[in-house]
Amino acid sequence: MTKGRRSDATKEAILAAARELFASDGYERATIRAIAASAGIDPAMVMRYFENKEKLFAAAAEFDLRIPDLAGTPPDQIGARIAGHVIDRWDGDETLMALLRAAVTHQAAADRMREIFATQLGPAVLAIAPDEPATRAGLIASQVLGLALTRYVLRLPPVTAMDRDGVVAWIGPTLQNYLTGPRPTAGPEAAPPEIR
Amino acid sequence: MTKGRRSDATKEAILAAARELFASDGYERATIRAIAASAGIDPAMVMRYFENKEKLFAAAAEFDLRIPDLAGTPPDQIGARIAGHVIDRWDGDETLMALLRAAVTHQAAADRMREIFATQLGPAVLAIAPDEPATRAGLIASQVLGLALTRYVLRLPPVTAMDRDGVVAWIGPTLQNYLTGPRPTAGPEAAPPEIR
DNA sequence: CTGGCATGTCAACACGTGTTGGCCTACACT
DNA sequence: AGTGTAGGCCAACACGTGTTGACATGCCAG
Numbered sequence: 001m002t003k004g005r006r007s008d009a010t011k012e013a014i015l016a017a018a019r020e021l022f023a024s025d026g027y028e029r030a031t032i033r034a035i036a037a038s039a040g041i042d043p044a045m046v047m048r049y050f051e052n053k054e055k056l057f058a059a060a061a062e063f064d065l066r067i068p069d070l071a072g073t074p075p076d077q078i079g080a081r082i083a084g085h086v087i088d089r090w091d092g093d094e095t096l097m098a099l100l101r102a103a104v105t106h107q108a109a110a111d112r113m114r115e116i117f118a119t120q121l122g123p124a125v126l127a128i129a130p131d132e133p134a135t136r137a138g139l140i141a142s143q144v145l146g147l148a149l150t151r152y153v154l155r156l157p158p159v160t161a162m163d164r165d166g167v168v169a170w171i172g173p174t175l176q177n178y179l180t181g182p183r184p185t186a187g188p189e190a191a192p193p194e195i196r
Numbered sequence: 197m198t199k200g201r202r203s204d205a206t207k208e209a210i211l212a213a214a215r216e217l218f219a220s221d222g223y224e225r226a227t228i229r230a231i232a233a234s235a236g237i238d239p240a241m242v243m244r245y246f247e248n249k250e251k252l253f254a255a256a257a258e259f260d261l262r263i264p265d266l267a268g269t270p271p272d273q274i275g276a277r278i279a280g281h282v283i284d285r286w287d288g289d290e291t292l293m294a295l296l297r298a299a300v301t302h303q304a305a306a307d308r309m310r311e312i313f314a315t316q317l318g319p320a321v322l323a324i325a326p327d328e329p330a331t332r333a334g335l336i337a338s339q340v341l342g343l344a345l346t347r348y349v350l351r352l353p354p355v356t357a358m359d360r361d362g363v364v365a366w367i368g369p370t371l372q373n374y375l376t377g378p379r380p381t382a383g384p385e386a387a388p389p390e391i392r
Numbered sequence: 393c394t395g396g397c398a399t400g401t402c403a404a405c406a407c408g409t410g411t412t413g414g415c416c417t418a419c420a421c422t
Numbered sequence: 423a424g425t426g427t428a429g430g431c432c433a434a435c436a437c438g439t440g441t442t443g444a445c446a447t448g449c450c451a452g
Contacts, residue, residue, distance in 0.1 A: 007399065026301035028224040032440065042401055047441065103350060104300040105222035110350050117352060138346065138354030139366055145350075146342015150334065154299060154306050154341075156313060158334030169380035170335055174370050184365035203429065228410065238431050243411065 011049050013039040018060040022098035027057060027106040054108065061102070061112055063095045065120045070128060078128065079176025083168045086144050090152065100148060117141050129179055139178040147171060207245050209235040214256040218294035223253065223302040250304060257298070257308055259291045261316045266324060274324065275372025279364045282340050286348065296344060313337050325375055335374040343367060 017038035021030035032053055036043040050056040066089060073081050090096055099116075102109035121141060126133040147167070150159040162170070213234035217226035228249055232239040246252040262285060269277050286292055295312075298305035317337060322329040343363070346355040358366070 010399085026224075028222075029301060031438080033438085043440085044402085044442080045400065048400085053440065101300055104297055104345075105225060113350055114352055134354040135358065135362075135366075138352050138358070141352055142342040142346040142355055142367075143339055143370070144342070145345050146338040146340070149300075149341050149345055150338040154309055156310055156334050156337055158330040159338055162331065162334070166331075170331075170374070171338075173380065174339070174373070177370070178366070184369065206429085227408080229408085239410085240412080240432080241430065244429085249410065 007049070010039070010041055010045065014041070014046055014049060014056075015060050018056055019094045019098050022057060022060060022102055023094040024097075025101070026104070027102040027109060032056075057102065057106075057109065058112075061095060061099050061109065063093075063099060063116060065089065065116060067120060067124045070124065075128075075180065076176070078179060079174070080168050080172030082140070082144075082175050082179075083172040084164070086147070087164055087167055090148055096148070097152060100145070101153065125179065132183060136178050140175055143171060143174055143178065203245070206235065206237055206241065210237070210242055210245060210252075211256050214252055215290045215294050218253060218256060218298055219290040220293075221297070222300070223298040223305060228252075253298065253302075253305065254308075257291060257295050257305065259289075259295060259308075259312060261285065261312060263316060263320045266320065271324075271376065272372070275370070275375060276364050276368030278336070278340075278371050278375075279368040280360070282343070283360055283363055286344055292344070293348060296341070296349065321375065328379060332374050336371055339367060339370055339374065 014035065017035045018030070021035050021038060024030075025034075032046050033043050035056075036046050039046075046056060050059055066085075068081065068085055070078050070081065099109060099113055103113040104110075117137065122134065122137045125137040125140065129136050147159070150156045151162075151167075210231065213231045214226070217231050217234060220226075221230075228242050229239050231252075232242050235242075242252060246255055262281075264277065264281055266274050266277065295305060295309055299309040300306075313333065318330065318333045321333040321336065325332050343355070346352045347358075347363075
């Protein structure tokens with residue numbers, strides 16, 4: 001049954017350990033030695049299977065947002081749906097944490113992050129809101145990643161204190177607005193008299 | 197006038213270089229040698245003035261959000277006001293970038309970030325919205341930092357493409373809602389007509 | 393049993409890091 | 423003038439990093 005060489009097992013162990021350490025320590029602090037130790041093997045093995053630290057990261061940071069099919073959900077609940085999905089997806093898979101932590105200091109990781117949002121979030125938004133889809137997708141990314149940053153990385157107490165329902169209830173409407181809300185009027189809200 | 201030892205000049209030069217490199221490279225990649233070189237002096241000087249890399253960072257990451265006095269502005273424009281202030285403050289001072297980049301991988305920096313938002317944003321929110329101020333401050337932080345992350349660190353194209361007015365027009369209402377909006381209904385996952 | 397190959401280990405290299413102590417230089421004061 | 427001292431530089435340290443090559447071990451075919 002699906003033969004599976006012996007190496008595939010340890011290769012997967014390395015990937016799991018790599019994701020864990022990249023997620024908790026970021027790219028530079030997650031050393032190959034530590035990853036190998038966590039996987040219970042020799043550092044040289046890591047180099048054998050993934051030639052580089054760079055390529056190791058690339059392999060470990062393969063990721064799919066798995067944006068759910070939104071066609072079925074009522075249009076006015078899409079925001080909440082996305083908010084719920086995001087939070088589930090986020091703490092069900094360490095890969096996103098690894099990607100986020102690494103992307104802040106590592107060029108390739110930032111590129112990957114951009115690519116993921118461009119190819120996975122972008123089209124999903126386009127299907128729902130054909131008006132200024134790129135901007136809307138960017139705004140959604142800003143709120144979603146900001147939530148992840150403050151909740152999982154910085155661990156701001158009030159943000160970590162919220163439960164899933166609270167997050168959905170607060171963030172959902174924001175995403176809903178970014179997604180289907182009207183393009184905001186540029187003038188009136190900003191500043192009639194030029195203050196500051 | 198204002199004596200000013202000779203050392204104070206180079207000390208300030210070191211701080212400026214440190215802020216710049218911490219901002220662009222993060223904590224671990226910003227090496228003492230590179231900082232010293234950028235300041236045009238010897239690495240040993242850095243150790244003379246700031247005993248540690250840790251303490252160097254602490255000194256360089258001293259920061260004041262300078263949240264403007266919101267008492268004067270019309271209550272329904274506070275969100276836009278904050279959005280505008282944030283964007284001005286952010287690209288007028290590299291310190292925030294340094295803090296953000298470092299906070300993702302460095303414990304002390306994350307602590308500092310938490311402290312800044314707790315002591316500077318928290319009270320400001322409390323003065324305006326006494327109902328659940330901590331949660332509201334956390335939400336504001338999530339959107340503000342998410343904006344900074346996607347715009348200045350990850351550089352997501354649609355986010356960087358927006359000009360100041362666009363950011364204020366989109367983000368302002370979100371902050372306004374987090375600040376003064378009603379506490380959202382708890383059970384909107386199913387299908388209540390209660391929207392926003 | 394005997395090879396051959398995949399799987400794994402060991403020790404080492406070259407390099408960059410934070411950090412240290414000794415040495416030099418120039419200026420301020422008497 | 424001489425001299426003490428603050429400001430600055432140099433060379434080196436101990437250490438951790440990614441990475442490499444030689445060597446051991448097990449497994450399966452012949």
